[in-house]
Amino acid sequence: MAYFLAVANRKGGVGKSTVSVMLAHALAAWGGQRVLMMDLDSQCNASLILMGGEAWSAARREGRTISDYFFDLFDETHPEPRDYLVHQTGDVVDQAGKPLRISLLPGSLMLEDVQGELYVKEARQSKDPETVGNRVRGRLERLLRRFEPNFDVVILDCPPGLSFAALAALKAADRVLVPFRPDYVSQLAVDRVALLIEDRRNGEHLAEVPLDQRRYVCLANSVRETGRERLLIDEIALDHPMLATRMPHSDAIANAFDWDPQPKSIDQKYGAGAAALRRLYDELAAGAAHRIAA
Protein backbone atom coordinates (compact mmCIF):
# COMPACT_ATOMS: atom_id res chain seq x y z
CA MET A 1 0.00 0.00 0.00
CA ALA A 2 1.52 3.28 -1.05
CA TYR A 3 1.60 6.24 1.29
CA PHE A 4 -0.10 9.22 -0.38
CA LEU A 5 1.46 12.57 0.46
CA ALA A 6 -0.21 15.63 -1.03
CA VAL A 7 1.69 18.91 -1.12
CA ALA A 8 -0.97 21.59 -1.24
CA ASN A 9 -1.81 25.22 -0.61
CA ARG A 10 -4.41 27.25 -2.46
CA LYS A 11 -1.93 30.11 -2.61
CA GLY A 12 0.62 30.06 -5.42
CA GLY A 13 4.31 30.72 -5.04
CA VAL A 14 4.76 29.04 -1.66
CA GLY A 15 7.06 26.30 -2.98
CA LYS A 16 4.71 23.35 -3.48
CA SER A 17 6.54 21.97 -6.51
CA THR A 18 10.05 22.52 -5.20
CA VAL A 19 9.19 20.95 -1.86
CA SER A 20 7.55 18.04 -3.71
CA VAL A 21 10.68 17.45 -5.78
CA MET A 22 12.97 17.75 -2.77
CA LEU A 23 10.89 15.20 -0.89
CA ALA A 24 10.89 12.84 -3.87
CA HIS A 25 14.69 12.99 -3.89
CA ALA A 26 14.92 12.58 -0.11
CA LEU A 27 12.51 9.66 0.07
CA ALA A 28 14.22 7.84 -2.79
CA ALA A 29 17.82 8.66 -1.84
CA TRP A 30 17.73 8.40 1.94
CA GLY A 31 14.70 6.18 2.40
CA GLY A 32 15.28 3.86 -0.57
CA GLN A 33 11.62 4.26 -1.47
CA ARG A 34 9.91 3.74 -4.80
CA VAL A 35 8.43 7.17 -5.36
CA LEU A 36 5.78 8.28 -7.82
CA MET A 37 5.39 12.00 -8.42
CA MET A 38 2.01 12.98 -9.84
CA ASP A 39 2.19 16.50 -11.26
CA LEU A 40 -1.31 17.92 -10.85
CA ASP A 41 -0.24 21.51 -11.44
CA SER A 42 -0.73 22.77 -15.00
CA GLN A 43 2.34 24.96 -14.56
CA CYS A 44 4.20 21.62 -14.74
CA ASN A 45 7.15 22.86 -12.70
CA ALA A 46 7.79 19.55 -10.95
CA SER A 47 7.86 17.80 -14.34
CA LEU A 48 10.23 20.35 -15.82
CA ILE A 49 12.54 20.09 -12.81
CA LEU A 50 12.60 16.29 -12.93
CA MET A 51 12.75 15.61 -16.66
CA GLY A 52 13.66 18.85 -18.43
CA GLY A 53 11.79 20.62 -21.22
CA GLU A 54 12.64 18.29 -24.10
CA ALA A 55 11.59 15.07 -22.39
CA TRP A 56 8.44 16.76 -21.05
CA SER A 57 7.59 17.99 -24.52
CA ALA A 58 8.07 14.45 -25.86
CA ALA A 59 5.72 13.10 -23.19
CA ARG A 60 3.10 15.62 -24.34
CA ARG A 61 3.50 14.59 -27.97
CA GLU A 62 3.20 10.93 -27.03
CA GLY A 63 0.05 11.55 -24.99
CA ARG A 64 1.68 10.50 -21.72
CA THR A 65 0.69 13.32 -19.38
CA ILE A 66 -1.69 13.48 -16.48
CA SER A 67 -4.44 15.03 -18.57
CA ASP A 68 -4.10 12.21 -21.12
CA TYR A 69 -4.21 9.72 -18.27
CA PHE A 70 -7.36 11.25 -16.78
CA PHE A 71 -9.07 11.59 -20.13
CA ASP A 72 -8.17 8.16 -21.51
CA LEU A 73 -8.92 6.26 -18.32
CA PHE A 74 -11.94 8.22 -17.12
CA ASP A 75 -14.21 5.38 -18.13
CA GLU A 76 -11.68 2.95 -16.69
CA THR A 77 -11.34 1.00 -19.89
CA HIS A 78 -7.65 1.50 -20.72
CA PRO A 79 -5.75 -1.65 -19.82
CA GLU A 80 -2.41 -0.30 -18.65
CA PRO A 81 -2.07 2.90 -16.63
CA ARG A 82 1.68 2.35 -16.29
CA ASP A 83 2.08 3.34 -19.95
CA TYR A 84 1.72 6.94 -18.81
CA LEU A 85 4.65 6.95 -16.40
CA VAL A 86 8.21 8.05 -16.97
CA HIS A 87 10.68 6.14 -14.80
CA GLN A 88 13.98 7.03 -13.17
CA THR A 89 13.48 10.74 -13.57
CA GLY A 90 15.66 13.44 -12.09
CA ASP A 91 19.39 14.03 -11.94
CA VAL A 92 20.08 12.56 -8.49
CA VAL A 93 21.73 9.17 -8.20
CA ASP A 94 22.21 6.84 -5.25
CA GLN A 95 25.52 5.98 -3.60
CA ALA A 96 26.20 3.33 -6.24
CA GLY A 97 25.63 5.86 -9.00
CA LYS A 98 22.28 4.38 -10.05
CA PRO A 99 19.29 6.60 -10.85
CA LEU A 100 16.82 6.94 -8.00
CA ARG A 101 13.52 5.09 -8.25
CA ILE A 102 11.46 8.20 -8.93
CA SER A 103 8.69 7.80 -11.49
CA LEU A 104 6.68 10.69 -12.83
CA LEU A 105 3.24 11.16 -14.25
CA PRO A 106 4.07 14.32 -16.20
CA GLY A 107 2.03 17.47 -15.82
CA SER A 108 -0.05 18.98 -18.60
CA LEU A 109 -0.95 22.50 -19.65
CA MET A 110 -4.36 21.10 -20.61
CA LEU A 111 -5.34 19.74 -17.23
CA GLU A 112 -8.01 22.36 -16.50
CA ASP A 113 -9.54 21.95 -19.96
CA VAL A 114 -9.65 18.18 -19.63
CA GLN A 115 -11.37 18.43 -16.26
CA GLY A 116 -13.99 20.66 -17.91
CA GLU A 117 -14.51 18.05 -20.61
CA LEU A 118 -14.86 15.31 -18.04
CA TYR A 119 -17.43 17.38 -16.17
CA VAL A 120 -19.47 17.81 -19.34
CA LYS A 121 -19.15 14.09 -20.04
CA GLU A 122 -20.40 13.22 -16.55
CA ALA A 123 -23.17 15.82 -16.74
CA ARG A 124 -24.87 13.65 -19.36
CA GLN A 125 -25.64 11.23 -16.55
CA SER A 126 -27.06 13.74 -14.07
CA LYS A 127 -28.44 17.28 -13.99
CA ASP A 128 -27.44 18.00 -10.40
CA PRO A 129 -24.14 19.98 -10.40
CA GLU A 130 -23.10 18.75 -6.98
CA THR A 131 -23.67 15.14 -7.94
CA VAL A 132 -21.73 15.61 -11.16
CA GLY A 133 -18.87 17.34 -9.34
CA ASN A 134 -18.67 14.60 -6.73
CA ARG A 135 -18.65 11.91 -9.40
CA VAL A 136 -15.83 13.59 -11.34
CA ARG A 137 -13.79 14.08 -8.18
CA GLY A 138 -14.47 10.50 -7.10
CA ARG A 139 -13.37 9.08 -10.46
CA LEU A 140 -10.19 11.14 -10.43
CA GLU A 141 -9.47 9.98 -6.90
CA ARG A 142 -9.80 6.36 -8.01
CA LEU A 143 -7.46 7.06 -10.92
CA LEU A 144 -4.90 8.57 -8.56
CA ARG A 145 -5.05 5.41 -6.49
CA ARG A 146 -4.53 2.99 -9.37
CA PHE A 147 -0.75 3.15 -9.02
CA GLU A 148 -0.92 2.25 -5.34
CA PRO A 149 0.47 -1.33 -5.56
CA ASN A 150 3.62 -0.33 -7.43
CA PHE A 151 5.04 2.39 -5.21
CA ASP A 152 5.94 3.04 -1.59
CA VAL A 153 5.14 6.74 -1.67
CA VAL A 154 2.99 8.76 -4.06
CA ILE A 155 3.60 12.51 -3.96
CA LEU A 156 0.71 14.60 -5.25
CA ASP A 157 2.01 18.00 -6.29
CA CYS A 158 -1.23 19.97 -6.14
CA PRO A 159 -2.11 23.09 -8.12
CA PRO A 160 -2.93 26.37 -6.44
CA GLY A 161 -6.63 27.11 -6.33
CA LEU A 162 -9.35 24.52 -6.51
CA SER A 163 -10.02 21.94 -9.17
CA PHE A 164 -11.50 18.45 -9.26
CA ALA A 165 -7.98 17.05 -9.45
CA ALA A 166 -6.84 19.07 -6.42
CA LEU A 167 -9.87 17.99 -4.41
CA ALA A 168 -9.33 14.38 -5.44
CA ALA A 169 -5.70 14.62 -4.31
CA LEU A 170 -6.69 16.03 -0.92
CA LYS A 171 -9.21 13.23 -0.49
CA ALA A 172 -6.73 10.55 -1.53
CA ALA A 173 -3.93 11.80 0.69
CA ASP A 174 -2.91 10.05 3.89
CA ARG A 175 -1.11 13.24 4.82
CA VAL A 176 -1.14 16.76 3.39
CA LEU A 177 1.95 18.91 3.64
CA VAL A 178 1.11 22.62 3.47
CA PRO A 179 4.14 24.72 2.62
CA PHE A 180 3.78 28.43 3.26
CA ARG A 181 5.89 31.53 3.21
CA PRO A 182 5.85 33.42 6.47
CA ASP A 183 3.88 36.47 5.43
CA TYR A 184 0.43 37.81 6.24
CA VAL A 185 -1.32 36.62 3.07
CA SER A 186 0.09 33.12 3.45
CA GLN A 187 -1.30 33.02 6.98
CA LEU A 188 -4.80 33.48 5.60
CA ALA A 189 -4.15 30.91 2.88
CA VAL A 190 -3.16 28.31 5.48
CA ASP A 191 -6.38 28.99 7.39
CA ARG A 192 -8.40 28.38 4.23
CA VAL A 193 -6.69 25.26 2.96
CA ALA A 194 -6.98 23.76 6.45
CA LEU A 195 -10.77 24.13 6.29
CA LEU A 196 -10.76 22.37 2.95
CA ILE A 197 -8.56 19.49 4.07
CA GLU A 198 -10.49 18.87 7.27
CA ASP A 199 -13.83 19.56 5.55
CA ARG A 200 -14.87 22.20 8.12
CA ARG A 201 -16.94 25.30 7.55
CA ASN A 202 -15.04 27.81 9.66
CA GLY A 203 -12.22 28.27 12.14
CA GLU A 204 -14.38 27.43 15.15
CA HIS A 205 -15.36 24.09 13.65
CA LEU A 206 -11.74 23.47 12.70
CA ALA A 207 -10.63 24.13 16.28
CA GLU A 208 -12.76 21.17 17.36
CA VAL A 209 -10.26 18.89 15.62
CA PRO A 210 -7.20 18.46 17.89
CA LEU A 211 -3.96 19.51 16.22
CA ASP A 212 -2.48 16.03 16.53
CA GLN A 213 -5.46 14.49 14.76
CA ARG A 214 -5.37 16.65 11.65
CA ARG A 215 -4.42 15.17 8.30
CA TYR A 216 -2.23 18.12 7.40
CA VAL A 217 0.92 19.67 8.74
CA CYS A 218 2.42 23.04 7.83
CA LEU A 219 5.96 23.71 6.66
CA ALA A 220 7.46 27.19 6.86
CA ASN A 221 9.35 27.59 3.59
CA SER A 222 11.94 30.09 2.38
CA VAL A 223 12.43 31.44 5.89
CA ARG A 224 14.89 34.27 6.50
CA GLU A 225 14.46 34.09 10.30
CA THR A 226 13.58 37.75 10.70
CA GLY A 227 11.65 38.71 13.81
CA ARG A 228 8.48 39.30 11.82
CA GLU A 229 8.70 35.88 10.19
CA ARG A 230 9.27 34.13 13.51
CA LEU A 231 6.19 35.77 14.95
CA LEU A 232 4.01 34.84 11.97
CA ILE A 233 5.12 31.23 12.19
CA ASP A 234 4.31 31.21 15.92
CA GLU A 235 0.89 32.69 15.18
CA ILE A 236 0.09 30.11 12.51
CA ALA A 237 1.23 27.37 14.89
CA LEU A 238 -1.44 28.49 17.35
CA ASP A 239 -4.13 27.11 15.06
CA HIS A 240 -2.35 24.58 12.86
CA PRO A 241 0.05 21.66 13.26
CA MET A 242 3.54 22.83 12.37
CA LEU A 243 6.74 20.99 11.54
CA ALA A 244 9.69 22.01 13.67
CA THR A 245 11.80 22.04 10.51
CA ARG A 246 11.88 25.34 8.66
CA MET A 247 13.23 25.40 5.15
CA PRO A 248 15.62 28.33 4.93
CA HIS A 249 15.71 30.96 2.23
CA SER A 250 18.78 29.62 0.50
CA ASP A 251 20.57 30.20 -2.77
CA ALA A 252 21.72 26.58 -2.70
CA ILE A 253 18.12 25.37 -2.70
CA ALA A 254 16.84 28.00 -5.11
CA ASN A 255 19.56 27.14 -7.63
CA ALA A 256 19.04 23.38 -7.39
CA PHE A 257 16.02 23.29 -9.69
CA ASP A 258 17.54 24.22 -13.03
CA TRP A 259 17.32 21.26 -15.36
CA ASP A 260 20.72 19.62 -15.48
CA PRO A 261 21.06 16.01 -16.66
CA GLN A 262 24.50 15.59 -15.06
CA PRO A 263 24.14 12.83 -12.41
CA LYS A 264 24.89 13.94 -8.85
CA SER A 265 24.34 12.89 -5.28
CA ILE A 266 21.56 14.48 -3.28
CA ASP A 267 24.16 16.32 -1.19
CA GLN A 268 25.77 17.69 -4.32
CA LYS A 269 22.42 18.76 -5.70
CA TYR A 270 21.25 20.70 -2.68
CA GLY A 271 24.65 21.75 -1.32
CA ALA A 272 24.25 23.84 1.81
CA GLY A 273 20.49 23.22 1.69
CA ALA A 274 20.88 19.45 2.02
CA ALA A 275 21.04 19.61 5.83
CA ALA A 276 17.65 21.34 6.03
CA LEU A 277 16.18 18.80 3.60
CA ARG A 278 17.55 15.98 5.73
CA ARG A 279 15.83 17.47 8.80
CA LEU A 280 12.58 17.72 6.85
CA TYR A 281 12.86 14.13 5.67
CA ASP A 282 13.69 12.85 9.16
CA GLU A 283 10.77 14.71 10.71
CA LEU A 284 8.26 13.56 8.11
CA ALA A 285 9.55 9.98 8.21
CA ALA A 286 9.29 9.99 12.00
CA GLY A 287 5.68 11.09 11.73
CA ALA A 288 4.86 8.21 9.40
CA ALA A 289 7.41 5.73 10.61
CA HIS A 290 5.32 2.69 9.77
CA ARG A 291 4.78 3.88 6.21
CA ILE A 292 7.74 5.77 4.82
CA ALA A 293 10.70 5.34 7.16
CA ALA A 294 13.89 3.99 5.71
Added chain:
Amino acid sequence: MSKTTRQMSGASLAKYFRELLAAEQNLPAESGASLLRTLQAELAQVRVRLPLPVRKAPAEAGSQPLFDPFAFSTVVVLTKGGAAALLEKLNTIASPDDLRELARAQHIAIPAGADTAGALRAAIIDGTSRRIADRKAAAS
Protein backbone atom coordinates in the same frame (compact mmCIF):
# COMPACT_ATOMS: atom_id res chain seq x y z
CA MET B 1 55.54 39.66 19.76
CA SER B 2 52.09 41.07 20.42
CA LYS B 3 49.01 39.45 18.94
CA THR B 4 47.43 41.13 15.94
CA THR B 5 44.15 39.20 16.10
CA ARG B 6 41.95 37.70 18.76
CA GLN B 7 39.51 34.82 18.55
CA MET B 8 36.11 35.36 20.13
CA SER B 9 33.26 33.03 20.94
CA GLY B 10 30.47 32.58 23.46
CA ALA B 11 29.71 35.45 25.83
CA SER B 12 32.60 37.63 24.68
CA LEU B 13 31.46 37.33 21.08
CA ALA B 14 27.87 38.17 22.03
CA LYS B 15 29.10 41.25 23.93
CA TYR B 16 31.23 42.26 20.95
CA PHE B 17 28.27 42.05 18.58
CA ARG B 18 26.02 44.00 20.97
CA GLU B 19 28.52 46.82 21.35
CA LEU B 20 29.30 46.85 17.66
CA LEU B 21 25.66 47.25 16.68
CA ALA B 22 24.77 49.61 19.51
CA ALA B 23 27.49 51.97 18.34
CA GLU B 24 25.90 52.24 14.89
CA GLN B 25 23.84 55.38 15.34
CA ASN B 26 22.08 55.10 12.00
CA LEU B 27 20.97 51.50 12.44
CA PRO B 28 17.23 51.27 13.28
CA ALA B 29 16.57 49.36 16.49
CA GLU B 30 14.54 46.67 14.72
CA SER B 31 17.24 46.02 12.16
CA GLY B 32 19.90 46.00 14.85
CA ALA B 33 18.00 43.46 16.93
CA SER B 34 17.39 41.27 13.89
CA LEU B 35 21.02 41.48 12.84
CA LEU B 36 22.15 40.65 16.37
CA ARG B 37 19.97 37.51 16.43
CA THR B 38 21.24 36.39 13.06
CA LEU B 39 24.89 36.93 13.96
CA GLN B 40 24.51 35.11 17.25
CA ALA B 41 22.68 32.23 15.59
CA GLU B 42 25.02 31.78 12.64
CA LEU B 43 28.50 32.67 13.89
CA ALA B 44 30.07 30.41 16.50
CA GLN B 45 33.40 32.23 16.55
CA VAL B 46 35.17 35.08 14.81
CA ARG B 47 38.70 36.42 14.70
CA VAL B 48 38.89 40.19 15.09
CA ARG B 49 41.82 42.50 14.38
CA LEU B 50 43.54 44.12 17.33
CA PRO B 51 43.50 46.64 18.76
CA LEU B 52 39.72 46.79 18.98
CA PRO B 53 38.33 50.27 18.38
CA VAL B 54 37.17 51.99 21.54
CA ARG B 55 33.40 52.15 21.40
CA LYS B 56 31.25 53.99 23.86
CA ALA B 57 29.28 51.54 25.93
CA PRO B 58 25.56 51.92 25.28
CA ALA B 59 25.02 53.48 28.73
CA GLU B 60 27.79 56.03 28.17
CA ALA B 61 26.36 56.88 24.78
CA GLY B 62 23.06 57.62 26.46
CA SER B 63 21.28 54.87 24.57
CA GLN B 64 19.39 51.86 25.92
CA PRO B 65 20.09 48.26 24.90
CA LEU B 66 18.46 47.50 21.57
CA PHE B 67 14.72 46.98 21.94
CA ASP B 68 13.44 43.94 20.10
CA PRO B 69 9.85 44.51 18.95
CA PHE B 70 9.63 40.85 17.99
CA ALA B 71 10.67 39.41 21.34
CA PHE B 72 7.16 38.04 21.77
CA SER B 73 4.00 37.91 19.69
CA THR B 74 1.08 39.87 21.11
CA VAL B 75 -1.27 37.55 19.21
CA VAL B 76 0.27 34.42 20.70
CA VAL B 77 0.33 35.83 24.25
CA LEU B 78 -3.25 37.10 24.06
CA THR B 79 -4.55 33.86 22.55
CA LYS B 80 -2.80 31.63 25.04
CA GLY B 81 -3.01 33.72 28.22
CA GLY B 82 -5.69 36.33 27.70
CA ALA B 83 -5.57 40.10 28.19
CA ALA B 84 -4.04 39.88 31.66
CA ALA B 85 -1.07 37.91 30.36
CA LEU B 86 -0.51 40.33 27.52
CA LEU B 87 -0.73 43.31 29.86
CA GLU B 88 1.82 41.69 32.13
CA LYS B 89 4.18 41.31 29.17
CA LEU B 90 3.57 44.86 28.00
CA ASN B 91 4.23 46.19 31.51
CA THR B 92 7.84 45.08 31.10
CA ILE B 93 8.17 47.71 28.35
CA ALA B 94 8.37 51.13 29.97
CA SER B 95 9.07 53.40 27.03
CA PRO B 96 6.12 54.69 24.97
CA ASP B 97 8.46 54.78 21.98
CA ASP B 98 9.22 51.08 22.39
CA LEU B 99 5.51 50.28 22.75
CA ARG B 100 4.81 52.19 19.55
CA GLU B 101 7.67 50.36 17.86
CA LEU B 102 6.23 47.01 18.95
CA ALA B 103 2.77 47.93 17.64
CA ARG B 104 4.19 49.11 14.33
CA ALA B 105 6.38 46.02 13.89
CA GLN B 106 3.57 43.60 14.70
CA HIS B 107 0.99 45.47 12.60
CA ILE B 108 -1.19 46.36 15.57
CA ALA B 109 -3.22 49.48 14.87
CA ILE B 110 -3.28 52.01 17.71
CA PRO B 111 -5.36 55.20 17.81
CA ALA B 112 -3.61 58.54 17.37
CA GLY B 113 -4.60 59.73 20.84
CA ALA B 114 -2.77 56.97 22.70
CA ASP B 115 0.31 58.77 24.03
CA THR B 116 1.06 57.46 27.48
CA ALA B 117 2.50 54.03 28.15
CA GLY B 118 -0.74 52.97 29.84
CA ALA B 119 -2.88 54.12 26.94
CA LEU B 120 -0.56 52.45 24.46
CA ARG B 121 -0.69 49.14 26.32
CA ALA B 122 -4.50 49.23 26.37
CA ALA B 123 -4.53 50.12 22.69
CA ILE B 124 -2.17 47.25 21.83
CA ILE B 125 -4.39 44.77 23.66
CA ASP B 126 -7.44 46.13 21.88
CA GLY B 127 -5.68 46.18 18.51
CA THR B 128 -4.43 42.62 18.97
CA SER B 129 -7.99 41.45 19.72
CA ARG B 130 -9.16 43.11 16.52
CA ARG B 131 -6.36 41.51 14.56
CA ILE B 132 -7.33 38.04 15.80
CA ALA B 133 -11.00 38.72 14.98
CA ASP B 134 -10.04 39.94 11.53
CA ARG B 135 -8.15 36.75 10.78
CA LYS B 136 -11.06 34.62 11.97
CA ALA B 137 -13.42 36.58 9.73
CA ALA B 138 -11.11 36.09 6.75
CA ALA B 139 -11.17 32.32 7.27
CA SER B 140 -14.93 32.06 7.70
